[in-house]
Amino acid sequence: MSGQWEVVIGLEIHAQLATHSKIFSGASTQYGAEANTQACLVDLGYPGVLPVLNFEAVRMAATFGLAIGATVAPRSVFARKNYFYPDLPKGYQISQFELPIVIGGTLLIKDDDGNDKVVNVTRAHLEEDAGKSTHEGFDQYSGIDLNRAGTPLLEIVSEPELSSAKEAVAYMRKMHTLVRYLGISDGNMQEGSFRCDANVSVRPRGQQELGTRTELKNLNSFRFIEKAINIEVERQIELIEDGGKVIQETRLYDSDKDETRSMRSKEEANDYRYFPDPDLLPVEITEEFIDAVRQKLPELPDAKQARFITQFELKAADAEILTASRALADYYEATVAAFDADPRLNANWVLGDLSAALNRDGLDIVQSKVSAESLAGMLLRIKDNTISGKIGKDVFEAMWAGEGSADTVIDAKGLKQITDTSAIESIVDEVIAANPEQAADFRAGKDKLIGFFVGQVMQKSRGKANPGQVNQILKQKLSQD
Amino acid sequence: MTAMSDKSTQLHTMGLAELAQGLRNGEFSSREIVSDLLGRIVASQPDLNSFITVTADEALAAADLADAAIAQGNGPALCGLPIAHKDIFCTRDVLTTCGSRMLENFVAPYDATVVERLANAGAITIGKTNMDEFAMGSSTETSYFGPTGNPWNTKLSPGGSSGGSVAAVAARLVPAATGTDTGGSIRQPAALTGTVGLKPTYGRVSRYGMIAFASSLDQAGTITRSAEDAAMLLQAMAGFDERDSTSVNEPVPDYRATLGQSLQGLKVGIVRQHFDAGLDEQCAARVKEALRQLESQGASLIEVDLPHLDLSVPTYYVVAPAECSSNMSRFDGVRFGYRAKNPVDLMDLYCRSRGEGFGAEVKRRIMTGTYVLSAGYYDAYYLQAQKARQLISNDFEAAFAKVDVIAGPTTPTPAFAIGAKMDDPITMYLNDIYTIGANLAGLPAMSIPCGFVDKLPVGLQLVGPHFAEARLLNCAHQYELLTDWHRQSPEAYS
Numbered sequence: 001m002s003g004q005w006e007v008v009i010g011l012e013i014h015a016q017l018a019t020h021s022k023i024f025s026g027a028s029t030q031y032g033a034e035a036n037t038q039a040c041l042v043d044l045g046y047p048g049v050l051p052v053l054n055f056e057a058v059r060m061a062a063t064f065g066l067a068i069g070a071t072v073a074p075r076s077v078f079a080r081k082n083y084f085y086p087d088l089p090k091g092y093q094i095s096q097f098e099l100p101i102v103i104g105g106t107l108l109i110k111d112d113d114g115n116d117k118v119v120n121v122t123r124a125h126l127e128e129d130a131g132k133s134t135h136e137g138f139d140q141y142s143g144i145d146l147n148r149a150g151t152p153l154l155e156i157v158s159e160p161e162l163s164s165a166k167e168a169v170a171y172m173r174k175m176h177t178l179v180r181y182l183g184i185s186d187g188n189m190q191e192g193s194f195r196c197d198a199n200v201s202v203r204p205r206g207q208q209e210l211g212t213r214t215e216l217k218n219l220n221s222f223r224f225i226e227k228a229i230n231i232e233v234e235r236q237i238e239l240i241e242d243g244g245k246v247i248q249e250t251r252l253y254d255s256d257k258d259e260t261r262s263m264r265s266k267e268e269a270n271d272y273r274y275f276p277d278p279d280l281l282p283v284e285i286t287e288e289f290i291d292a293v294r295q296k297l298p299e300l301p302d303a304k305q306a307r308f309i310t311q312f313e314l315k316a317a318d319a320e321i322l323t324a325s326r327a328l329a330d331y332y333e334a335t336v337a338a339f340d341a342d343p344r345l346n347a348n349w350v351l352g353d354l355s356a357a358l359n360r361d362g363l364d365i366v367q368s369k370v371s372a373e374s375l376a377g378m379l380l381r382i383k384d385n386t387i388s389g390k391i392g393k394d395v396f397e398a399m400w401a402g403e404g405s406a407d408t409v410i411d412a413k414g415l416k417q418i419t420d421t422s423a424i425e426s427i428v429d430e431v432i433a434a435n436p437e438q439a440a441d442f443r444a445g446k447d448k449l450i451g452f453f454v455g456q457v458m459q460k461s462r463g464k465a466n467p468g469q470v471n472q473i474l475k476q477k478l479s480q481d
Numbered sequence: 482m483t484a485m486s487d488k489s490t491q492l493h494t495m496g497l498a499e500l501a502q503g504l505r506n507g508e509f510s511s512r513e514i515v516s517d518l519l520g521r522i523v524a525s526q527p528d529l530n531s532f533i534t535v536t537a538d539e540a541l542a543a544a545d546l547a548d549a550a551i552a553q554g555n556g557p558a559l560c561g562l563p564i565a566h567k568d569i570f571c572t573r574d575v576l577t578t579c580g581s582r583m584l585e586n587f588v589a590p591y592d593a594t595v596v597e598r599l600a601n602a603g604a605i606t607i608g609k610t611n612m613d614e615f616a617m618g619s620s621t622e623t624s625y626f627g628p629t630g631n632p633w634n635t636k637l638s639p640g641g642s643s644g645g646s647v648a649a650v651a652a653r654l655v656p657a658a659t660g661t662d663t664g665g666s667i668r669q670p671a672a673l674t675g676t677v678g679l680k681p682t683y684g685r686v687s688r689y690g691m692i693a694f695a696s697s698l699d700q701a702g703t704i705t706r707s708a709e710d711a712a713m714l715l716q717a718m719a720g721f722d723e724r725d726s727t728s729v730n731e732p733v734p735d736y737r738a739t740l741g742q743s744l745q746g747l748k749v750g751i752v753r754q755h756f757d758a759g760l761d762e763q764c765a766a767r768v769k770e771a772l773r774q775l776e777s778q779g780a781s782l783i784e785v786d787l788p789h790l791d792l793s794v795p796t797y798y799v800v801a802p803a804e805c806s807s808n809m810s811r812f813d814g815v816r817f818g819y820r821a822k823n824p825v826d827l828m829d830l831y832c833r834s835r836g837e838g839f840g841a842e843v844k845r846r847i848m849t850g851t852y853v854l855s856a857g858y859y860d861a862y863y864l865q866a867q868k869a870r871q872l873i874s875n876d877f878e879a880a881f882a883k884v885d886v887i888a889g890p891t892t893p894t895p896a897f898a899i900g901a902k903m904d905d906p907i908t909m910y911l912n913d914i915y916t917i918g919a920n921l922a923g924l925p926a927m928s929i930p931c932g933f934v935d936k937l938p939v940g941l942q943l944v945g946p947h948f949a950e951a952r953l954l955n956c957a958h959q960y961e962l963l964t965d966w967h968r969q970s971p972e973a974y975s
Contacts, residue, residue, distance in 0.1 A: 041591060045811040047584065047818075048571045048593060048690040050725050080807050082854070084831055091810020142827075144815070273854035275863060278697035278804055280726050 023152035024051030045089030070105025087131035100125035312343035338376030378406035511561030560603030583838035593690020602717035610645030640670030665916025672891035672940020683923030684729035687722030712736035745779030750884030806850025891940035
C-alpha cells in the first residue's frame with residue numbers, strides 16, 4: 001500500500017469441525033443431502049427439545065488449542081446469541097461468548113518480505129452453524145434448508161496484527177493447512193467448511209491508535225480474501241485522503257463486481273443479548289483429558305517442513321509445498337520409505353508429474369492413480385539407468401492410465417534404455433553419415449549443433465538411448481573425423 | 482361389570498395407591514375407572530374448564546390393554562391408572578398447546594420424557610390440562626382457552642400456572658396429574674385447591690419435551706391427593722435423561738419405601754420472614770397449627786433466617802423473563818404453530834405471527850426479558866439478579882446446615898377471584914413470594930393441605946435440601962396420618 005498508510009487486519013475464521021453428527025444433536029453433518037433431510041427436531045428448534053453437547057467437538061477444539069500453543073480453558077460456557085432469522089430455528093445461536101474454550105495461541109507465517117512473523121490468536125470458540133435460505137424457485141417465498149443448522153464450527157479470532165492482504169492470505173492458508181493436519185476440519189472452501197470475515201482498518205504510519213474498522217463478510221476463497229481486502233484498503237485510503245471518514249460497518253464483498261458494499265452500520269447492528277445458555281452445563285475439561293489430546297497430536301506442519309529440509313535435504317520451497325497437506329506429505333514419505341536413494345528425485349516427481357496429473361484429473365492425493373510404492377518403483381528404474389527421466393514421463397503416464405507397474409510398462413513397451421555403447425555408436429555413425437553438412441559446421445566451431453545431433457540420435461533410438469552416453473559418444477565421433 | 486361391587490361408584494374418590502390396589506384385586510377394571518372419569522370430565526368442563534384436550538378414545542383403548550395385562554398378572558406400577566398431563570408436555574400425535582394461540586394447532590411429533598416414562602410405567606393419559614399461557618401466570622387466566630375454575634368455588638381462580646391439573650385433581654376428575662413449577666406453578670395452585678403438589682429438585686426430572694419457559698427454573702412435578710400418590714408418580718418420572726443435560730445422574734430412591742418414618746428428631750426450620758406482613762392472618766393460623774402438629778410428633782421447630790428472601794421476587798422477575806424472551810424466539814411463524822395470514826414480508830410475518838399468537842402476559846415477559854438482557858442493562862439487571870440468586874441459594878444452604886426441612890405457608894392468601902388481579906401484575910407476582918426461593922435455589926418443595934379459611938383450602942409448604950424428596954414425602958405423609966385435610970373434597974365434586 002501507499003507508503004504513508006499502515007494496514008491493520010484481523011481475521012475471524014470459521015472452520016467447520018469434521019464431526020459425524022451435529023454439535024447439539026444426533027443428526028448427520030454430511031454435506032449435500034436433499035434439503036431438510038438431515039435436520040432432526042433439535043435442529044428444527046421444536047418446542048420442548050434440548051441441546052446435548054457432542055463432546056467430539058470439544059476434543060477437536062482442544063486439539064486445535066494445543067496445536068497453536070493456546071490455553072485450553074478448564075471451564076468454558078455456551079451462551080445464546082439472540083437474533084431473528086428464518087434459517088436460525090431457535091431464534092438464537094448457541095455460541096461461546098465470555099468464556100471460550102481456546103484462549104491465546106500463536107501461528108507462524110511469512111510476512112511480505114519472506115521473514116517469519118508470529119501472529120497472535122485472541123481466542124477460538126465453539127458454536128453451531130445456521131441453516132441456509134434460498135430465494136430462487138419459490139415464487140414469493142424463501143426456501144429454508146436446515147441441513148447445515150447445528151453443524152459445529154470453531155471460530156478462530158486473530159489479533160489485529162496482519163499488515164497486508166497477502167499476510168492475511170498467508171495466515172488463512174496456514175490455518176487451513178493446520179486444521180486439516182489435525183483432522184478437525186476438511187477445509188473444503190467450496191462447501192463453506194472454511195471461511196472467514198476480515199476486520200480491516202488503515203492508519204497513518206506511526207500512529208498508535210487503530211483506525212475505524214469495517215468487517216468484510218462472505219470471504220470463502222483465498223483469492224477473494226486478497227482481492228476484497230485490497231479493494232477495501234484502497235477504498236478506505238481514498239475516502240480518508242478525500243477528507244471523508246470510515247464508518248464502522250459490515251460490508252459484503254461482491255466477487256462479480258469486485259467491490260465491497262455496505263450491509264449494515266454499527267447503529268443498525270443487532271444487540272445479540274448474549275447470556276449463558278441455561279440448557280447446557282459449563283464445559284469442564286480435566287488435565288487428564290488435555291494430556292490425552294496432547295498425546296494424539298500429529299506432527300505439525302512447521303515441524304514436518306523443518307524435518308523434510310534436514311532429513312531429505314529438500315529445498316525450503318519444496319518442503320513447504322510437500323507439507324502443505326498432511327496427505328501429500330504422507331504420500332511423499334511413503335515414496336521415500338520405498339525408495340530412499342535420492343529423496344530430492346522423489347520430491348521432484350511428486351511435485352512435478354504426479355501433481356500435474358492430479359490437477360489435470362481433478363483428483364486429491366488420496367485418490368492418486370499411482371500409489372507411492374508404484375512411483376518409487378519407477379524412480380528406482382530412473383536411478384539405475386533402466387530408463388531416462390524423459391522416458392520416465394511416458395512410463396508414468398502409462399502407469400497413471402492403469403497399464404501396470406513401471407517394470408511392466410517398460411517391458412511391454414520396450415522402453416528399456418539403450419546403454420550398450422556399440423549400439424549407441426552405430427546410431428551415432430548413421431546420424432553423422434546422414435548429416436555431413438552439419439557435421440562439418442560443427443567441426444568448424446558451431447558447438448550449438450550438438451543439440452541437433454543429440455535430438456537426431458534420440459529420435460532414432462525412440463528416446464531409449466542413454467542421453468549421457470549419446471552426448472559423450474557424439475562429441476567423441478564428431479571431433480575424430 | 483355390575484358384579485364389581487359398590488366400589489365402582491366411588492372410583493373417582495380414590496387415589497393412585499387405592500386404585501392400583503383395587504385393580505390388582507380385580508375389584509374393578511381400568512376401563513371402569515377411565516369411563517367414570519371421562520364422564521366426570523365432560524360434565525365438569527362448563528364450570529371448571531380444566532382440560533384443553535381429552536383423549537377419550539386413546540385412553541379407553543389403553544385401559545383395555547391395561548386390563549388385559551393386569552388379568553395376566555402383568556403390568557408395571559401405574560398400570561391402568563389414568564392421569565392428566567399439563568398441556569406443556571409434548572404428547573406424540575396429540576395437540577400440545579401450552580395454553581397459547583401460538584400452539585393452538587400444534588400436534589407434537591414426540592413424547593416428552595415425563596410422558597414417555599409415565600406411559601412406560603403403565604399410566605394412561607386421559608387428557609391435557611389447562612394452564613396459563615406458556616406457564617406464565619399464577620391464575621390460569623392467561624390461557625388462550627379461557628380461565629379454569631376453582632372446584633371449591635368456581636368464581637375463584639385455582640391459581641396457576643398448573644391450574645387445570647390441580648382443578649382436575651381437586652374435583653376428582655383424575656387421581657393425579659403432572660404439572661410444572663417455575664416459580665410456584667405447582668405448589669401455589671395445589672395450595673389454593675387443597676391438593677398435594679410436589680416440585681422436585683432441579684434436575685431430578687427431565688425437562689426434555691416440556692416446553693420451556695425459564696429453563697434454569699422449570700421443573701416437572703406431581704399433583705395428587707396424597708403424599709403416597711406423589712411418591713408413586715415421582716418414582717416413575719424421576720431419573721437421569723441423556724436428552725436433558727441439566728438432568729442429574731443421581732440414583733432414584735424408593736420413595737414409597739421410606740414413608741413410614743417417624744418425625745421424632747426431625748428439625749423443622751421456621752423462617753421468620755414468612756410470617757411478616759403480607760401473610761393473611763387466618764392462613765398464618767392454619768400454618769402454625771400444622772407446625773404444632775409436626776412438633777407433637779417429635780419434630781423440633783427451629784427458627785432460621787433467610788435474609789435475602791425479599792430479593793426473590795425481583796430476582797425471579799429478571800431471571801425468568803430473560804430466559805423466557807430467548808425461549809419464546811422459536812415461535813416465529815416459520816416452522817410450526819401460529820402463522821399470520823398473508824404476510825407482506827419477513828418482518829410482517831414475524832411481527833404479526835408473534836403479535837397475534839402471544840397473549841399479553843407472554844408479551845410483557847418477553848419485553849421485560851429483552852430489556853434486562855440488552856446492552857447497557859445486562860450488568861444492572863441480569864448480572865445483579867444472578868448474584869442475588871446466589872445469595873438466596875447461600876441462605877438456604879446455611880439454613881439446611883441447621884435444619885432438615887423448612888416449613889411455612891405456600892401462599893399469602895387463599896384462592897382469589899377470577900379477574901381480581903389480572904390488571905395488577907405486581908400483586909399477581911407477589912402470590913409467589915414464598916414459593917420462588919425454592920426455584921431460584923433449585924430445591925425440592927411441596928405444598929400439602931393444612932386446613933381451611935372460609936371454606937377455602939390453605940397449603941403448608943415444605944422445602945428440603947437438594948434431592949431430599951424422600952424426606953419431604955415422608956414428612957407430608959406423616960402429617961397426613963394425623964389430619965384429614967387432604968381427604969376433603971369440594972362439595973360439588975365429592
